[in-house]
Amino acid sequence: MALVVQKFGGTSMGSAERIRNAAARALATHKEGHRVVVIVSAMAGETDRLLRLAKELAAVPSAREMDALAATGEQVSSALMAIAIQAQGGRSRSFLGHQMKILTDNAFTKARIKAIDATRVTQAVDEGEIAVVAGFQGVDEEGSITTLGRGGSDTSAVAIAAALGADVCEIFTDVEGVYTTDPNVCPSAKKIDRISYEEMLELASLGAKVLQIRSVEMAMKYGVPVHVRSSFSAAAGTLVTHEGDLEQVVVTGVAYDKGEARVLFVGVRDQPGVVADIFTALAEEQVSVDMIIQNVSVEGRAQGDTVQRTDVTFTVAKTDLARVKDSIAEVGRRTGALDVRYDDDIVKVSVVGLGMRSHAGVAAKMFRILAQHAINIQAISTSEIKVSCLISSEHCELAVRALHDGFELGGPVVAEPAGR
Amino acid sequence: MALVVQKFGGTSMGSAERIRNAAARALATHKEGHRVVVIVSAMAGETDRLLRLAKELAAVPSAREMDALAATGEQVSSALMAIAIQAQGGRSRSFLGHQMKILTDNAFTKARIKAIDATRVTQAVDEGEIAVVAGFQGVDEEGSITTLGRGGSDTSAVAIAAALGADVCEIFTDVEGVYTTDPNVCPSAKKIDRISYEEMLELASLGAKVLQIRSVEMAMKYGVPVHVRSSFSAAAGTLVTHEGDLEQVVVTGVAYDKGEARVLFVGVRDQPGVVADIFTALAEEQVSVDMIIQNVSVEGRAQGDTVQRTDVTFTVAKTDLARVKDSIAEVGRRTGALDVRYDDDIVKVSVVGLGMRSHAGVAAKMFRILAQHAINIQAISTSEIKVSCLISSEHCELAVRALHDGFELGGPVVAEPAGR
Numbered sequence: 001m002a003l004v005v006q007k008f009g010g011t012s013m014g015s016a017e018r019i020r021n022a023a024a025r026a027l028a029t030h031k032e033g034h035r036v037v038v039i040v041s042a043m044a045g046e047t048d049r050l051l052r053l054a055k056e057l058a059a060v061p062s063a064r065e066m067d068a069l070a071a072t073g074e075q076v077s078s079a080l081m082a083i084a085i086q087a088q089g090g091r092s093r094s095f096l097g098h099q100m101k102i103l104t105d106n107a108f109t110k111a112r113i114k115a116i117d118a119t120r121v122t123q124a125v126d127e128g129e130i131a132v133v134a135g136f137q138g139v140d141e142e143g144s145i146t147t148l149g150r151g152g153s154d155t156s157a158v159a160i161a162a163a164l165g166a167d168v169c170e171i172f173t174d175v176e177g178v179y180t181t182d183p184n185v186c187p188s189a190k191k192i193d194r195i196s197y198e199e200m201l202e203l204a205s206l207g208a209k210v211l212q213i214r215s216v217e218m219a220m221k222y223g224v225p226v227h228v229r230s231s232f233s234a235a236a237g238t239l240v241t242h243e244g245d246l247e248q249v250v251v252t253g254v255a256y257d258k259g260e261a262r263v264l265f266v267g268v269r270d271q272p273g274v275v276a277d278i279f280t281a282l283a284e285e286q287v288s289v290d291m292i293i294q295n296v297s298v299e300g301r302a303q304g305d306t307v308q309r310t311d312v313t314f315t316v317a318k319t320d321l322a323r324v325k326d327s328i329a330e331v332g333r334r335t336g337a338l339d340v341r342y343d344d345d346i347v348k349v350s351v352v353g354l355g356m357r358s359h360a361g362v363a364a365k366m367f368r369i370l371a372q373h374a375i376n377i378q379a380i381s382t383s384e385i386k387v388s389c390l391i392s393s394e395h396c397e398l399a400v401r402a403l404h405d406g407f408e409l410g411g412p413v414v415a416e417p418a419g420r
Numbered sequence: 421m422a423l424v425v426q427k428f429g430g431t432s433m434g435s436a437e438r439i440r441n442a443a444a445r446a447l448a449t450h451k452e453g454h455r456v457v458v459i460v461s462a463m464a465g466e467t468d469r470l471l472r473l474a475k476e477l478a479a480v481p482s483a484r485e486m487d488a489l490a491a492t493g494e495q496v497s498s499a500l501m502a503i504a505i506q507a508q509g510g511r512s513r514s515f516l517g518h519q520m521k522i523l524t525d526n527a528f529t530k531a532r533i534k535a536i537d538a539t540r541v542t543q544a545v546d547e548g549e550i551a552v553v554a555g556f557q558g559v560d561e562e563g564s565i566t567t568l569g570r571g572g573s574d575t576s577a578v579a580i581a582a583a584l585g586a587d588v589c590e591i592f593t594d595v596e597g598v599y600t601t602d603p604n605v606c607p608s609a610k611k612i613d614r615i616s617y618e619e620m621l622e623l624a625s626l627g628a629k630v631l632q633i634r635s636v637e638m639a640m641k642y643g644v645p646v647h648v649r650s651s652f653s654a655a656a657g658t659l660v661t662h663e664g665d666l667e668q669v670v671v672t673g674v675a676y677d678k679g680e681a682r683v684l685f686v687g688v689r690d691q692p693g694v695v696a697d698i699f700t701a702l703a704e705e706q707v708s709v710d711m712i713i714q715n716v717s718v719e720g721r722a723q724g725d726t727v728q729r730t731d732v733t734f735t736v737a738k739t740d741l742a743r744v745k746d747s748i749a750e751v752g753r754r755t756g757a758l759d760v761r762y763d764d765d766i767v768k769v770s771v772v773g774l775g776m777r778s779h780a781g782v783a784a785k786m787f788r789i790l791a792q793h794a795i796n797i798q799a800i801s802t803s804e805i806k807v808s809c810l811i812s813s814e815h816c817e818l819a820v821r822a823l824h825d826g827f828e829l830g831g832p833v834v835a836e837p838a839g840r
Contacts, residue, residue, distance in 0.1 A: 016476040050496060056436040057500060058507035065506075068514050069499035072492035076470060079489035080477060086485075087478035094488050098518060099563050143519050 002167040003035045003125070007135065007157035010044035011174045012231040013077050022172065022231060023084035026130055030090060035125040039135045039160060040081050041153040042073025063108035067137075067147045070109075071097065074134035074153070081132045092130040095121060097137035097145065102156070104138035110149035111138055113156075116163035133160060151212025158215045162222035169219070170227045171211065177228050177237030178203065178210050180409035181254040186401045188410030192252060193236070196243035199252045202352040202386045206255035216240065243354050250355035250362060251407040256400055257348045260290055260315040262378065262390055263328055267338030270308035278312065278335050285327035291315040291348065291381045291388065309338070313379050315390070318344050346378065347396040350388040351403055363387045369406040375399050422587040423455045423545070427555065427577035430464035431594045432651040433497050442592065442651065443504035446550055450510060455545040459555045459580060460501050461573040462493025483528035487557075487567045490529075491517065494554035494573070501552045512550045515541055517557035517565065522576070524558035530569035531558055533576075536583035553580060571632025578635045582642035589639065590647045591631065597648050597657030598623065598630050600829035601674040606821045608830030612672060613656070616663035619672045622772040622806045626675035636660065663774050670775035670782060671827040676820050677768045680710055680735040682798065682810055683748055687758030690728035698732065698755050705747035711735040711768065711808065713799050729758070733799050735810070738764050766798065767816040770808040771823055783807045789826040795819050 006029065008022045022038075030036045050069050054061040078094035085092035097104075100121055104111035124131045135153030138146045148155050154171060161169035176191050178200065183189040195203075197220035204213045210228055219226045219240060229237030268274055275294060282289055293313040316324060321344055332340040356362045363380075366387050370377055375398065379390040391399055404410055426449065428442045442458075450456045470489050474481040498514035505512035517524075520541055524531035544551045555573030558566045568575050574591060581589035596611050598620065603609040615623075617640035624633045630648055639646045639660060649657030688694055695714060702709055713733040736744060741764055752760040776782045783800075786807050790797060795818065799810040811819055824830055 016473065019477060053436065053496075053500060054503050057439060057504045061503040062506055065499040065502045065514055068516070069496055069503075072495050075492050075495070076473075076489055079485040080473060082485045083474050083481040083489075084477045086482055094485055096488070096565075145516075 001033050001035065003037070003164055004029055005037045005039060005157055005161040005164065005166045005169045006172060007039040007153060007170065008041065008081070008172045008231065009153065009174075010041045010046075012172050013040055013042070013081070014044045018231070019077075019080055019084045020088070023081060023088055023090075025172070025231070026081075026085060027088055027090045030130055036130045037121060037125060037160065037164060037166070038081060038085075038130060038132045039153060039157040040074060040077040040132060041135050042070075042077055046073040046076065064144055067108045067111075068145045070147050071134070071137040071145045074136050078132045078134040082130075085130050085132070090130050091128060092132055093124055094132045094134065095124075096134050098139040098143065100133055100160075102138035102159075104140055104146045104148070106140040106142070106144065106146065108144075108146055111140070111146035113138060113148070113159050116159060118160075118163045121160075122164060151214055154212045154215035155218060158218045158222075158224050158226065161224045162218065166224065168225045168227050170229060171215075172229060172231040173210060174231065175210060176230045176233065176235065178240075178253070180252070181400050181404045182256070185256070185397045186254075186404045186410070189404065190409060190411035192238050194239045194241060195252055196354050197240060198243065198385055199352050199354055200240045202350070202383070203253050203255050206257055206348070206350045206352065206386065206388070210238075211240070250359045251351050251353035251409065252355075253352050254400055254403045254407070254409065255350045255352060256396055257350075258393060258396065259318050260346070260348055261318045261321045261342060261344035262313060262315055262346050264341040264343075265312040265332055265335075265337040265339075266341065267309040268312050269336050270310040274335055275312060278331060279314075281331040281334060282328070285324065285331065287316055287324040287327055287331075288320065289314045289316055291379075291390070293379050293381050312337075313390075315348070343378075345393050346390050347393040347399075348388050348390055349396065349399045349403065350386050351407060352386045354385050356385050356387075365406065366403060369402050370399060373398055373402045375402075421453050421455060423457070423584055424449050425457045425459060425577055425581040425584065425586045425589045426592060427459040427573060427590065428461065428501070428592045428651065429573065429594075430461045430466075432592050433460055433462070433501070434464045438651070439497075439500055439504045440508070443501060443508055443510075445592070445651070446501075446505060447508055447510050450550055456550045457541060457545060457580065457584060457586070458501060458505075458550060458552045459573060459577040460494060460497040460552060461555050462490075462497055466496065467493040484564055487528045487531075488565045490567050491554070491557040491565045494556050498552045498554040502550075505550050505552070510550050511548060512552055513544055514552045514554065515544075516554050518559040518563065520553055520580075522558035522579075524560055524566045524568070526560040526562070526564065526566065528564075528566055531560070531566035533558060533568070533579050536579060538580075538583045541580075542584060571634055574632045574635035575638060578638045578642070578644050578646065581644045582638065586644065588645045588647050590649060591635075592649060592651040593630060594651065595630060596650045596653065596655060598660075598673070600672070601820050601824045602676070605676070605817045606674075606824045606830070609824065610829060610831035612658050614659045614661060615672055616774050617660060618663065618805055619772050619774055620660045622770070622803070623673050623675050626677055626768070626770045626772065626806065626808070630658075631660070670779045671771050671773035671829065672775075673772050674820055674823045674827070674829065675770045675772060676816055677770075678813060678816065679738050680766070680768055681738045681741045681762060681764035682733060682735055682766050684761040684763075685732040685752055685755075685757040685759075686761060687729040688732050689756050690730040694755055695732060698751060699734075701751040701754060702748070705744065705751065707736060707744040707747055708740065709734045709736055711799075711801050711810075713801050732757075733810075735766075735768070763798075765813050766810050767813040767819075768808050768810055769816065769819045769823065770806050771827060772806045774805050776805050776807075785826065786823060789822050790819060793818055793822045795822075 082092040082094040103115045135156040226240040502512040502514040523535045555576040599609040646660040
């Protein structure tokens with residue numbers, strides 16, 4: 001008799017019909033003899049509606065009140081889910097953040113979980129009830145309602161699974177699982193049956209949007225097996241777990257991210273501390289930086305210039321570029337860069353795989369594949385288990401398909417998964 | 421520096437514009453140097469939308485979950501109100517039932533308040549904040565969310581005013597106050613400046629819908645002065661308070677209620693216990709009865725019938741009549757009534773006034789006025805401070821106007837009050 005945590009996201013809660021469907025999933029698991037705890041998100045669209053109302057009233061509404069407002073979305077979902085389970089013959093009760101209780105710090109709108117009291121929910125499931133817990137929300141020391149910020153319900157689910165010592169945390173979503181790459185770009189993309197936390201982290205942060213990074217980090221920290229699966233199908237999805245369980249493959253998936261713009265600081269003085277100055281200054285200007293690449297320095301770049309100079313490339317979110325351009329230029333001037341150049345017509349393509357650690361040549365193979373398709377690499381960045389290249393955005397789909405084929409990730413070409 | 425509780429109902433919270441307006445009222449009171457606690461209802465229509473969703477999922481949803489669901493309406497309102505107050509330069513914080521905390525029994529959907537902890541809200545207002553409390557909701561001993569049922573936000577407001585020792589509880593509504601009768605029926609209806617709790621109770625239960633009975637009962641019990649006034653005007657409304665403050669008038673107002681149907685049990689055996697049997701049986705059949713009239717008994721009603729028999733008239737809600745007709749007929753048979761007759765084409769017209777206690781002849785004057793207009797009285801019921809007559813519904817408006825004029829309640833005919 002396992003303890004199973006099941007999380008249903010906004011699209012799984014999008015209508016009475018879908019809520020009934022989710023309730024049936026929970027009941028089926030319960031009837032198999034398992035203890036079941038359900039975590040729910042707000043109905044799709046609900047939270048946005050509330051936040052729009054607040055924005056009508058104030059340009060910058062108080063974070064504490066925004067959380068009290070936003071948390072109602074999950075409160076509605078948890079009550080409706082409990083009602084749907086009861087209507088199908090189950091016993092069920094809803095628990096809010098302050099009832100369970102999920103203690104967080106008081107960083108409203110982006111609170112972090114400090115402790116979870118599992119007593120009442122454990123008691124409920126031990127008595128045969130299906131406990132339904134409102135995701136995304138908690139409560140601070142003073143009893144004020146907090147929310148966990150982006151991806152909060154995934155994080156709630158994993159944290160609660162950890163607190164309860166659950167055997168698995170099932171994340172129900174509108175796709176069949178995690179894919180070797182985006183099936184919309186590459187029809188031969190295959191569902192991955194098992195993937196390690198580390199690979200999932202790289203895939204999540206590199207643009208595969210199935211699981212929020214924060215929840216994967218938490219799952220890794222507490223060793224919670226996460227099963228990403230479809231709300232609309234009974235098929236097994238992708239199990240995210242420790243690498244030890246995995247068949248060793250060299251490359252697990254190909255990810256891409258169209259959301260970044262490239263910034264190039266040309267001719268930065270190559271002295272100790274200058275690069276630190278740059279990124280400290282950017283942080284002070286609230287510029288959030290992703291990839292950072294520094295090339296080796298070249299002497300005497302300009303005529304009569306005797307200092308060692310180097311080029312520094314970094315990426316920022318495309319949506320932030322206009323807002324932070326002035327700040328970036330100012331930092332460039334302050335740190336003595338010869339020029340600052342921008343390019344938002346780029347894409348980051350990455351191959352990810354634990355196997356890279358022991359298999360040489362993955363990066364070389366990636367570069368060769370791109371070269372064979374006449375795709376120019378603008379910048380390269382690597383970690384232990386991923387290689388990322390910035391390329392022109394027009395080559396994105398071509399590069400993804402070429403790498404997916406080149407690393408032999410594909411299965412037979414199948415229909416698109418349900419819900420995409 | 422008074423402590424003022426201000427309650428804004430669903431129509432006062434109906435849009436961003438109206439919320440801003442309500443926030444401005446609270447701020448204006450605060451700027452006059454008063455400490456202010458605001459109680460809010462859900463935005464008009466919001467709660468119904470949520471309850472419809474639940475009904476889609478289950479014919480009889482669990483009361484506990486319905487309360488968790490319904491309470492989100494006031495949670496949204498309280499956060500939005502705090503945001504609106506902040507946007508206009510005030511300091512404000514929202515408090516939910518479990519935060520304040522408003523302890524109730526666990527009779528979900530119709531909970532009764534057991535205790536209110538005023539500490540946190542008192543502290544907030546003492547520090548210069550405007551505290552915004554979600555109306556209608558509380559929390560039981562176990563921390564489950566409860567709601568107070570119909571008119572719950574008025575009841576919250578008065579109860580919180582009592583707990584805080586507030587100087588006045590202002591109920592903002594879409595009318596100017598309590599009127600001597602319905603201005604739609606009688607254009608000369610005058611706003612009442614002061615009215616006693618007892619009169620307000622009779623008016624409220626007799627069909628004047630401005631204040632919920634329960635909140636008036638609570639105000640009377642704890643001696644909370646209640647000021648019913650318009651959200652859309654700065655004019656003073658009606659102060660509901662102890663009779664001692666009042667100028668003594670004989671009749672305060674004329675009320676009517678079109679919502680009842682008359683049931684007549686003909687020829688009930690006039691023995692001790694029979695009437696008790698009837699109403700016990702009706703209660704067991706969940707038939708909710710309002711007015712009860714028993715005439716003196718008449719001997720030998722039918723041929724050869726030697727038992728003393730009497731007629732019993734009572735009224736039930738018109739909306740319930742179809743549902744409970746079979747139950748009523750069954751009770752009639754069981755208790756040996758000769759016949760059961762129904763009439764839903766009736767209206768109850770009442771005159772109310774504390775002065776009746778010391779002024780004889782009010783009932784006689786009422787009957788004479790009705791007779792002068794050829795209006796037939798079907799049944800009469802009186803209390804210390806009211807006289808009610810059942811008449812044919814076609815005469816309703818005529819009777820109200822005649823009584824209003826006859827008791828000289830009218831002022832000059834004025835335009836209808838704002839918001840009607």
